Amino acid sequence: MANGTILVADDDTAIRTVLNQALSRAGYTVRLTSNAATLWRWVSSGDGDLVITDVMMPDENAFDVLPRIKKMRPDLPVIVMSAQNTFMTAIRASEKGAYEYLPKPFDLKELIGIVGRALAEPKRSRTETLEEGGENIPLIGRSPAMQEIYRVLARLMQTDLSVMINGESGTGKELVARALHDYGKRRNGPFVAINMAAIPRDLIEAELFGHEKGAFTGAQQRSVGRFEQADGGTLFLDEIGDMPMEAQTRLLRVLQQGEYTTVGGRVPIKTDVRIVAATNKDLRQLINQGLFREDLYYRLNVVPIRLPPLRERTEDIPDLVRHFFSLAEKEGLPPKQIETAAVDRLRRYRWPGNVRELENLVRRLSALYPQDVISAALVDQELSQPVNGVAEEEAEEGAPIDLSASVERYLNTYFQTFGDALPPPGLYHRILREVEYPLIGAALAATRGNQIKAAELLGVNRNTLRKKIRDLDVQVIRAHR
Numbered sequence: 306m307a308n309g310t311i312l313v314a315d316d317d318t319a320i321r322t323v324l325n326q327a328l329s330r331a332g333y334t335v336r337l338t339s340n341a342a343t344l345w346r347w348v349s350s351g352d353g354d355l356v357i358t359d360v361m362m363p364d365e366n367a368f369d370v371l372p373r374i375k376k377m378r379p380d381l382p383v384i385v386m387s388a389q390n391t392f393m394t395a396i397r398a399s400e401k402g403a404y405e406y407l408p409k410p411f412d413l414k415e416l417i418g419i420v421g422r423a424l425a426e427p428k429r430s431r432t433e434t435l436e437e438g439g440e441n442i443p444l445i446g447r448s449p450a451m452q453e454i455y456r457v458l459a460r461l462m463q464t465d466l467s468v469m470i471n472g473e474s475g476t477g478k479e480l481v482a483r484a485l486h487d488y489g490k491r492r493n494g495p496f497v498a499i500n501m502a503a504i505p506r507d508l509i510e511a512e513l514f515g516h517e518k519g520a521f522t523g524a525q526q527r528s529v530g531r532f533e534q535a536d537g538g539t540l541f542l543d544e545i546g547d548m549p550m551e552a553q554t555r556l557l558r559v560l561q562q563g564e565y566t567t568v569g570g571r572v573p574i575k576t577d578v579r580i581v582a583a584t585n586k587d588l589r590q591l592i593n594q595g596l597f598r599e600d601l602y603y604r605l606n607v608v609p610i611r612l613p614p615l616r617e618r619t620e621d622i623p624d625l626v627r628h629f630f631s632l633a634e635k636e637g638l639p640p641k642q643i644e645t646a647a648v649d650r651l652r653r654y655r656w657p658g659n660v661r662e663l664e665n666l667v668r669r670l671s672a673l674y675p676q677d678v679i680s681a682a683l684v685d686q687e688l689s690q691p692v693n694g695v696a697e698e699e700a701e702e703g704a705p706i707d708l709s710a711s712v713e714r715y716l717n718t719y720f721q722t723f724g725d726a727l728p729p730p731g732l733y734h735r736i737l738r739e740v741e742y743p744l745i746g747a748a749l750a751a752t753r754g755n756q757i758k759a760a761e762l763l764g765v766n767r768n769t770l771r772k773k774i775r776d777l778d779v780q781v782i783r784a785h786r
């Protein structure tokens with residue numbers, strides 16, 4: 306049975322009762338209080354092995370008590386709970402030295418797990434407190450998906466771990482990379498971003514690592530690379546999936562050895578940068594296609610963060626809309642209000658361009674229309690206009706797709722990415738595998754995971770199907786009905 310004394314501070318009686326029951330059942334001694342003054346009295350007299358506290362208490366905010374607790378008893382783990390589930394709450398909890406931050410409502414099992422972990426860990430002091438972050442919240446959204454991201458970010462702030470952000474275009478990958486830098490321990494150093502898709506492929510290495518005078522035609526003088534610019538700070542490698550192979554090899558070497566040479570240079574240069582990479586592609590697929598180095602993937606993917614598309618977190622739309630209207634107002638555009646029905650329309654839309662598309666829409670609504678209140682009809686009108694390629698593709702949904710033509714187009718681009726060289730051997734099986742995987746997945750989805758029916762639909766033997774599922778590692782999800 307676990308033991309130790311847990312001090313719980315929350316002005317909500319129901320939470321105190323639930324925590325008391327769960328923690329006592331797990332074997333802990335529990336002391337409960339509804340206010341910060343009592344908590345402080347207990348802590349300062351040396352009581353308790355762990356604290357669980359709400360942020361808002363009637364007499365004082367836990368974020369004001371936390372630095373005092375950490376100063377007096379740096380080893381005492383403090384778990385902070387809050388119903389104010391914003392990015393700043395998570396960050397502030399981390400900055401003030403909280404052991405863990407839990408947005409309410411939380412899962413009791415998870416809490417008990419965290420308590421056990423905190424008490425089992427060797428004591429370490431985390432006394433570093435940072436300045437107030439200010440109220441300029443960089444990331445908006447309180448959906449469960451975003452809260453989970455804030456928690457991961459908060460944990461990462463005091464580390465230098467490589468982070469890989471995956472998400473569709475416009476989901477906020479660059480914003481997250483910046484937040485990691487701005488609130489992390491490298492915030493006084495530079496943040497340098499480079500987008501692999503925006504630079505001609507043959508210049509990427511020189512751009513990243515710099516080049517010596519005369520290293521290649523057109524290199525009239527020595528130039529400093531992004532690695533050097535980012536020294537002491539963060540280097541954000543956007544669209545990493547578009548990085549050419551040679552540059553990948555060079556990057557891997559830097560990550561392994563902590564030093565590099567410029568293009569055309571011989572002297573190794575030491576580097577001290579934190580790498581945050583981002584992609585909207587499936588890097589696993591690129592690895593299978595021989596377009597991305599698996600060893601580099603593992604180096605970069607130390608902490609993966611998946612940013613959900615906006616359509617998976619529509620509950621964030623009202624907050625985002627308010628945020629973008631207020632940004633527009635700060636830029637001098639007239640203030641606007643929006644009807645509830647109009648927000649409902651926004652929540653039902655699919656947002657292929659994600660938050661960026663929503664931001665642009667709000668900007669258009671602010672700038673182009675004289676009405677003070679944005680109506681549902683106006684939103685309908687704006688959403689019905691195709692604004693970019695993605696929307697047009699969407700409009701074509703349902704139209705028959707020519708598979709051969711698609712494969713041909715795909716192959717053209719594929720060969721082009723290798724320039725004059727040939728792709729790695731094994732192309733025939735790689736391409737067939739690419740087609741087989743979705744084909745089998747679709748057959749299983751259509752038959753709700755019934756392999757007999759799926760084999761019949763595909764016209765293959767059941768054993769063949771079973772083998773394919775195993776070989777291709779297709780996820781079989783059975784319907785429970």
Ligand SMILES: Nc1ncnc2c1ncn2[C@@H]1O[C@H](COP(=O)(O)OP(=O)(O)OP(=O)(O)O)[C@@H](O)[C@H]1O
Binds near residue numbers: 444473478481
């Ligand atoms: N959670 C958020 N809160 C506030 N603004 C956001 C949020 N997510 C994205 N944005 C805004 O949406 C726009 C697009 O974000 P960002 O450029 O970070 O996306 P991205 O995923 O890096 O896109 P791409 O893959 O196309 O480069 C930016 O103007 C950003 O400020």
